[in-house]
Amino acid sequence: MQAQSPSALHELGAAQLVQGFRERTFSPVEVMQAVLGHVERWEQHLNALYLLRPDVALEEARRSEARWMKGAPLGVLDGVPVTIKDNIATRGDPTPLGTRAVDLVSAAADAPPSARVREAGGVMFAKTTMPDYGMLSSGLSSFHKLARNPWDFTRTPGGSSSGAGAAAAAGYGPLHIGTDIGGSLRLPAGWCGIFTLKPSLGRVPIDPPYMGRAAGPMTRTVADAAWFMQVLSRPDARDSMNLPPQDIDWLSFDQGADKLKGLRIGLLMEAGCGLPVEPEVHAAIEKAARLFEQAGATVTPMKPFMTQAMLEGMDHFWRMRSYIDMKALPAQKKAAVLPYIQQWGDSAAGMDGEAVFRAFSQFHATRVAAVAACSQFDYVISPVSPMPAFPAELPSPTNDPLHGLEHIGFTVPFNMSEQPAASINCGYTSGGLPIGLQIAGQRFDDLGVLQVSRAFELIREGQRAWPQPPSHAVRDVD
Incomplete structure (x- = not known):
């Protein structure tokens, strides 16, 4: 096969890779070698990966190469490098959930997202790191090394899809899968400057x-997320919340900037709870809103619909869930959990039945409020987070387990309302940190959110070059 410069192969999108494989411009093995070489230069700084196994990855790439040589690829991901978040089971691998408290037992089967990737021929070359039990918006973990943001190593990549966000921004191949129950896809996407789609629940x-839990693509571009959704959205009976199969033309995501003409866009600048929006974030979102208007959309300011009671109710219910989970652990296992999460969960010990019921009721209250507030708009735009990425060593922006979720007021309502919501970069702070714009749509309008995101991708100001590893010394990976 005619070789393309190895330095460029890890930068290519999924569709470009598949086209190259089909035309024999380069091979899956050459691509995997390029990705592994790039990972080697980055990973000592980022700690984004778990179970990185170059030999296994290269063997899978050789099998893919053989299929392409025969003209018989398994699917639209054959030979494309993919990473999978720690908490998404992959057959034969342990699933530590980011914590030393979990016994390392090999998974008996692939979870649905990893099963779909394997069926389509994707090369799952590594898992990505996450915090203990996915209960932090940072890369702090008792099991994994501390994950860091490629834009600034002193900053967090976010969480709980920490490693996935860092890996996408650093160019560890085009496709990464994370999960989200309150912002765990969108927060790292916003803080790492990448794109993600938190799909409608069950898509x-x-x-x-679990209530509000979604898996989704984490990529550098809308195009890669749309390509990935062809595979990830295929049905699986193991998910009792799986939506009925639907023939969605994911590759019609690019409708150009004309997609925005005539749209009714709600502009949500205050979450109604938690921390206030910082000035640089506020300015970037306002600037994005003006771009929507210039493209022909009608942008209308929204009043906040979340309340502090809603946020605190969900927080307290999740504390009780974690308290019960940790209470079932042997003492030495519980002691292995991050102290911050121990303190957070143990704070629920005194809650009685009425308090738990009232806390749980806030999930439904949030859902009703979100649906009502969004009903008059085609899409809603807002900050992803009230602040840019915070210091990497902190478990949360407040560093206070009793006020640990004060930054998820913009993201969590769309988990509870089951609406699709994306994060796309819309600017940078004066210090060069990315700022995420959230684009939420009506329930089930996942394709529409991708189309609006693509339109914004076309009209936003030029993006800064992706960060590069500090050392450019190259060592070939055989």
Whole structure:
């Protein structure tokens, strides 16, 4: 096969890779070698990966190369490098959930997202890191090394899809899968300057399913997310919340900037709870809103619909869930959990039945409020987070387990309302940190959110070059 410069192969999108494989411009092995070489230069600084196994990855790439040589690829991901978040089971691998408290037992089967990737021929070359039990918006973990943001190593990549956000921004190949129950896709996407789609609940099957929990693509571009959704959205009976199969033309995501003409866009600048929006974030979102208007959309300011009671109710219910989970652990296992999460969960010990019921009721109250507030708009735009990426060593922006969720007021309502919501970069702070714009749509309008995101991708100001590893010393990976 005619070789393309190895330095460029890890930068290519999924569709470009598949086209190159089909035309024999380069091979899956050459691509995997390029990705592994790039990972080697980055990973000591980022700690984005778990279970990185170059030999296994290269063997899978050789099998893919053989299929392409025969003209018989398994699917639209054959030979494309993919990473999978720690908490998404992959057959034969342990699933530590980011914590030393979990016994390392090999998974008996692939979870739905990893099963779909394997069926389509994707090369799952590594898992990505996450915080303990996915209960932090940072890369702090008792099991994994501290994950860092490629834009600034002193900053967090976010969480709980920490490693996935860092890996996408650093160019560890085009496709990464994360999960989200309150912002765990969108927060790292916003803080790492990448794109993600938190799908409508049930659009991407997941096991085990849970209220508000979604898996989704984390990529550098809308195009790669749309390409990935062709695979991830295929049904799986193990997800009791799986939506009925629907023939969605994911590759019609690019409708150009004309998609925005005549749209009714709600502009949500205050979450109604939690921390206030910082000035640089506020300015970037306002600037994005003006771009929507210039493209022909009608942008209308919204009043906040979340309340502090809603946020605190969900927080307290999740504390009780974690308290019960940790209470079931042997003492030495519980002691292995991050102290911050121990303190957070143990704070629920005194809650009685009425308090738990009232806390749980806030999930439904949030859902009703979100649906009502969005009903008069085609899409809603807002900050992803009230602040840019915070210091990497902190578990949360407040560093206070009793006020640990004060930054998720913009993201969590769309988990509870089951609406699709994306994060796309819309600017940078004076210090060069990315700022995420959230684009939420009506329930089930996942394709529409991708189309609006693509339109914004076309009209936003030029983006800064992706960060590069500090050392450019190259060592070939055989």
